[in-house]
Amino acid sequence: MADLLNVVARMRALEQGQAVRIVSQRQVLIQPGAQILTMLSMAGEDTSVHAVAVGRLGVAPRIKVVADPRRRDDQYELLRWLLPHFETYYAQCRAEGTFPQIWVSSDGALGHLDTLADRLRFTDDQQVQRLGELWTYAGERSPIAGQQALISATSALTAHFATGQQETEDEHLGALLTWIEPPPGRDIFAAVAMAEQQPMGAKTDPRFDADELQPAVASFNKARKDNDVRAQDFHAGRIQQMMEGVIRPIYTATQKGMAILSDPRWQHNAALVSLGEQEASNFARFMEARDEGHRLPYHDSAKAAAFKIVARERTVDNVEAAFVRHDHAARERGAESGTVLRGTLVDRQKVRLAPRIFETRMVLSTAQDSLHLRAGDELWHLDDPKLCIRVTEVERRGPISWVSAIVDKGKRAALQLDIGNVLDLGPENPDWGATVREFAQMHTRLASAPWTHAEVVPPATPSSRPRPNDLLAAVERLV
Structure with a gap:
C-alpha cells in the first residue's frame, strides 16, 4: 500500500508536469557547516580524482584539477591539497561536540567517495592515508539507516518530492531539480532532456572524453615527455578549463538541492534530533579510536562483522520507531501498510x-x-x-x-x-542504548569460541544411560 502511495504521487506529478511534495517535515538534518564535495574520476580509473570542488552552502567552490590523475605524484598532490580542509572541518566538529556532514550529488558519487576512502587508507603516503581515514567515517556510515554523515543530494530530495519519471532517472540531479523547479512555459520532458545533457555524477560524458579530454591529456603527456614546459602548461590550462566546465554545474546543483531542503517551508522533525545525537556520539568514538592509533582494516574480522550487523539491525528498528512517532508521512505509510x-x-x-x-x-x-x-x-x-x-x-x-x-x-x-x-x-519508543547492552552481552558470549568454531574438537562424552536394544524403536517412541 505504501508503494501505491508512491505511484499515486508520481502520477500526480506527471499530470501536473512538476514534482509534488510527499512530506511536510524535513527528512534529513542539514548541518550548518556541511561540506559539499564534488569529484570527477577519469574514465576507466574509478579510484582516481581528476577534478575536485569543495565548499559550503552559499560559498563559491575551491577547485583543483590534475592534468593526468594516472600519475601518482600528481594525484597525491591533489589529495594532500584536500587534507587540511577536512582536518580543520573535523577538528571544528569535535570542538563543538557535533559531527561532520558531506554532501555529494548522487548515489554514484557517494559510491566513488566510499571506494576512494577504502583505497587511500593503504597508500604509502601518510597524509593521503589520513585523508582516507577521515573519509572512511562518512563511507562506513553511508549504509546505516538514518545516518546523517554522507548525504546524496538525489536521495535527500527524493525523500521529499515525487517526480513523474522512473526512480532510477531521479538519480540525475539536474533532471530531478528540473522536475522540482521546472522552467515556466516549457514542456517538462523537453526541459528534462536538456538537463540530462549535463553530467551530474562522478564521470564525464563519454563523447566529451573521446572528442575533447583524451586528445588534450595525450597532448599534455607528449609535451611532458618532450620536456616542453610551455606546451605542458598550455595543455594543463586547457584541461583545467574543460574540467571546470563540467564540475561547476554539479557543485552548483548540489548547492541548489541543499538550499531547497533548507527552505523554511519544511516543518521541524523531532526524529532528526535523536539521529543527530547518535551521529555525534559515533563520530566522537571514531576519532578517539584514531587518536589511540587503532588501524582501520580493509576487511572486518568475524567478530567485528557480527557487532556491525547487530548495530545495523538495531539502528533500523530505532529509526523506524523514531520516524513513525514524529513524522506524519511515516505514520501514514505505516497505517496504510499495516505496521x-x-x-x-x-x-x-x-x-x-x-x-x-x-x-x-x-x-x-x-x-x-x-x-x-x-x-x-x-x-x-x-x-x-x-x-x-x-x-x-x-x-x-x-x-x-x-x-x-x-x-x-x-x-x-x-x-x-x-x-x-x-x-x-x-513499535516501542527507540532504545538507543540497547546496542551498547547487546555489545556487552556479545562480548561475554564471544570471549570463548564454541567448539564448532574452534580448531580442536572436544573428546566424545559417552552417555551414562544404557543403550536400548532396539535404537529405532526407542527413537520412534520419543515421537
Missing part, C-alpha cells in the same frame, strides 16, 4: 482477577485491510509512550477487524481514554 494499528476504542474494562489484582482489557476496531498482527504482539501508543498493550485476539468480521488486547503498561492512562478515541499503536 501501525489505527483503531477506534470500542470497549474498555477493568477486570478483578484476585484481591488487589486487576487487569485492564481493551477492544479496538479498525477497517485496515493489510494489518500485520497476531496474538502476543506488543503495541505502544505512538502519542503516549506510557501505554503498551498485548494483543490477545484478532478477529475479522466483514470489512472490520476487532483487536482484543490486555494493557501491559500504562493502566491508568488506558482508563482515562474515552470510548470512540482513535489510537495509533506501533
Whole structure:
C-alpha cells in the first residue's frame, strides 16, 4: 500500500508536469557547516580524482584539477591539497561536540567517495592515508539507516518530492531539480532532456572524453615527455578549463538541492534530533579510536562483522520507531501498510482477577485491510509512550477487524481514554542504548569460541544411560 502511495504521487506529478511534495517535515538534518564535495574520476580509473570542488552552502567552490590523475605524484598532490580542509572541518566538529556532514550529488558519487576512502587508507603516503581515514567515517556510515554523515543530494530530495519519471532517472540531479523547479512555459520532458545533457555524477560524458579530454591529456603527456614546459602548461590550462566546465554545474546543483531542503517551508522533525545525537556520539568514538592509533582494516574480522550487523539491525528498528512517532508521512505509510494499528476504542474494562489484582482489557476496531498482527504482539501508543498493550485476539468480521488486547503498561492512562478515541499503536519508543547492552552481552558470549568454531574438537562424552536394544524403536517412541 505504501508503494501505491508512491505511484499515486508520481502520477500526480506527471499530470501536473512538476514534482509534488510527499512530506511536510524535513527528512534529513542539514548541518550548518556541511561540506559539499564534488569529484570527477577519469574514465576507466574509478579510484582516481581528476577534478575536485569543495565548499559550503552559499560559498563559491575551491577547485583543483590534475592534468593526468594516472600519475601518482600528481594525484597525491591533489589529495594532500584536500587534507587540511577536512582536518580543520573535523577538528571544528569535535570542538563543538557535533559531527561532520558531506554532501555529494548522487548515489554514484557517494559510491566513488566510499571506494576512494577504502583505497587511500593503504597508500604509502601518510597524509593521503589520513585523508582516507577521515573519509572512511562518512563511507562506513553511508549504509546505516538514518545516518546523517554522507548525504546524496538525489536521495535527500527524493525523500521529499515525487517526480513523474522512473526512480532510477531521479538519480540525475539536474533532471530531478528540473522536475522540482521546472522552467515556466516549457514542456517538462523537453526541459528534462536538456538537463540530462549535463553530467551530474562522478564521470564525464563519454563523447566529451573521446572528442575533447583524451586528445588534450595525450597532448599534455607528449609535451611532458618532450620536456616542453610551455606546451605542458598550455595543455594543463586547457584541461583545467574543460574540467571546470563540467564540475561547476554539479557543485552548483548540489548547492541548489541543499538550499531547497533548507527552505523554511519544511516543518521541524523531532526524529532528526535523536539521529543527530547518535551521529555525534559515533563520530566522537571514531576519532578517539584514531587518536589511540587503532588501524582501520580493509576487511572486518568475524567478530567485528557480527557487532556491525547487530548495530545495523538495531539502528533500523530505532529509526523506524523514531520516524513513525514524529513524522506524519511515516505514520501514514505505516497505517496504510499495516505496521501501525489505527483503531477506534470500542470497549474498555477493568477486570478483578484476585484481591488487589486487576487487569485492564481493551477492544479496538479498525477497517485496515493489510494489518500485520497476531496474538502476543506488543503495541505502544505512538502519542503516549506510557501505554503498551498485548494483543490477545484478532478477529475479522466483514470489512472490520476487532483487536482484543490486555494493557501491559500504562493502566491508568488506558482508563482515562474515552470510548470512540482513535489510537495509533506501533513499535516501542527507540532504545538507543540497547546496542551498547547487546555489545556487552556479545562480548561475554564471544570471549570463548564454541567448539564448532574452534580448531580442536572436544573428546566424545559417552552417555551414562544404557543403550536400548532396539535404537529405532526407542527413537520412534520419543515421537
